[in-house]
Amino acid sequence: MAKDELFKELSDAVVSCRKDDVIAAVKKGMTQASAVDLIDNGLAMGMNEVGILFERGKLFLPHVMMAADAMTAGVELLQDELSAGTGAGQKLGVIVNGTVEGDVHDIGKAIVSTMLQASGFEVHDIGRDVPLQNFIDKAREVNADMIGLSALMTTTLQGQKEVIELLKENGMIDSVKVMVGGAPATDAWAKKIGADCYAENASEAVAKAKEFLL
Numbered sequence: 001m002a003k004d005e006l007f008k009e010l011s012d013a014v015v016s017c018r019k020d021d022v023i024a025a026v027k028k029g030m031t032q033a034s035a036v037d038l039i040d041n042g043l044a045m046g047m048n049e050v051g052i053l054f055e056r057g058k059l060f061l062p063h064v065m066m067a068a069d070a071m072t073a074g075v076e077l078l079q080d081e082l083s084a085g086t087g088a089g090q091k092l093g094v095i096v097n098g099t100v101e102g103d104v105h106d107i108g109k110a111i112v113s114t115m116l117q118a119s120g121f122e123v124h125d126i127g128r129d130v131p132l133q134n135f136i137d138k139a140r141e142v143n144a145d146m147i148g149l150s151a152l153m154t155t156t157l158q159g160q161k162e163v164i165e166l167l168k169e170n171g172m173i174d175s176v177k178v179m180v181g182g183a184p185a186t187d188a189w190a191k192k193i194g195a196d197c198y199a200e201n202a203s204e205a206v207a208k209a210k211e212f213l214l
């Protein structure tokens with residue numbers, strides 16, 4: 001099967017919320033493409049399409065939830081391959097990653113955590129809808145080199161800025177790097193709030209973490 005067809009099959013299965021089809025397509029795809037490819041070009045494409053249809057009012061929230069559930073099932077199947085990446089076992093640096101308070105979106109953040117871990121970073125994923133002070137407390141507890149902040153809504157983006165302010169108040173801004181991400185975040189936003197870097201997707205997050213921590 002051509003890769004394009006495979007990616008389309010994965011994407012279509014997410015859009016139509018068919019968990020069984022997602023699982024079958026991922027199993028088939030694992031022999032033909034890397035886990036990162038299957039996620040970026042297949043599953044995430046389907047999720048993006050769901051987002052566009054949701055924005056246009058063509059489908060409603062329960063559909064988005066079911067599609068997210070189907071996508072998560074696919075990502076979980078690929079977890080082992082992601083964690084078995086070349087860097088696993090090394091320790092390139094310690095990263096605390098989470099989705100800021102008020103925001104429950106965590107699919108993309110989880111992919112970023114897995115990829116960072118697979119590349120050799122020690123990752124403490126503290127979940128979603130995380131109270132902002134928890135980022136500071138966790139970073140201190142594990143002696144983090146970097147904090148990753150995910151926000152998927154324009155309303156919660158502000159939380160990224162507030163964590164940076166908390167780092168300043170706690171005298172930690174010079175010892176902990178901050179990487180921001182999520183659909184509404186941009187390079188310009190990262191600069192504006194004083195974050196060290198922004199990454200558009202999981203592969204870029206790994207590249208930026210290496211750039212800033214190694």
Ligand code: B12
Pocket residue numbers: 044047048050051052054055061064065068097102103104105106107108109111112148149150151152153154155179180181182183184198199200201202203205
């Ligand atoms: C799936 C989804 C949901 C699911 C989330 C399930 C889950 N467990 O995550 C559910 C159904 C629960 C949901 C709920 C809501 N959602 Co919603 N949701 C989406 C949707 C369709 C897809 C998000 C997604 O998973 N994409 C796939 C992943 C792989 O991509 P990603 O998240 O962007 O992550 C990548 C990058 O951004 C980056 N990245 C992500 N995190 C990080 C972190 C770091 C450190 C770095 C470096 C990079 C990085 O790397 C990732 C991998 O490549 C988006 C639409 C969209 N286009 O984004 C709307 C969207 C985000 N949701 C939206 C809204 C409004 C809501 C609700 C308020 C709806 C409601 N009326 O109740 C609630 C929010 C509740 C809350 N308090 O948080 C809006 C936000 C609008 C805005 N601009 O603020 C969007 C944009 C849809 C829309 N256009 O209206 N949603």
